[in-house]
Amino acid sequence: MNRRLIPLVRRVGLAVAALALSVICFREPIAFGLIARGDDVVQSGDPLHALRYYDRAAALVPGDSVVAERTSFAALLAGERAAETRALARVRAASFANPSNFPLRLDRARLAHAVGNERESCDAFRELGMQTADWRMSAFAAQCAKRLGRTRDAVRAFRRVLALMPRNGVARRELARLASTASSDGNRN
Numbered sequence: 001m002n003r004r005l006i007p008l009v010r011r012v013g014l015a016v017a018a019l020a021l022s023v024i025c026f027r028e029p030i031a032f033g034l035i036a037r038g039d040d041v042v043q044s045g046d047p048l049h050a051l052r053y054y055d056r057a058a059a060l061v062p063g064d065s066v067v068a069e070r071t072s073f074a075a076l077l078a079g080e081r082a083a084e085t086r087a088l089a090r091v092r093a094a095s096f097a098n099p100s101n102f103p104l105r106l107d108r109a110r111l112a113h114a115v116g117n118e119r120e121s122c123d124a125f126r127e128l129g130m131q132t133a134d135w136r137m138s139a140f141a142a143q144c145a146k147r148l149g150r151t152r153d154a155v156r157a158f159r160r161v162l163a164l165m166p167r168n169g170v171a172r173r174e175l176a177r178l179a180s181t182a183s184s185d186g187n188r189n
Contacts, residue, residue, distance in 0.1 A: 047077040068094035072107035135164035
């Protein structure tokens, strides 16, 4: 009986070792296969189910920017606070590893806003507005700063919007409103 058992154990051990080696060697292609499957599930209209595939992919390639971006998109689509909080943590980790990645930084700002972290959202939009020629980032930063009561930051951001897009009537009106509020309050900020 032992003679029959030894070849069986050897075969099972070899199969397990081959499977473990293939996961180690092919973890990126496996992860991108999981990402593709998650994308299909998002397109079918179930972003929460897609997050499971993205979580599996993140376990194989932690800190990957593609996984973080897709997780962010699906979490924002799902609109669930817990999913958005997990996605924000993943995006923070990925953007720490890749700080110049614009989509990751934008996702961080949008997720921070979605979970109610206005300070982080405002700071992220301000950084994006200062480092890009996209007037929308400065407009978001201005609106965040205004909500937080940071009048000076809001004025700076609205001026940046006007520098990038001189015909922006909203920024012009908001600057006038902030100027009149500051003069009537004695410029308390």
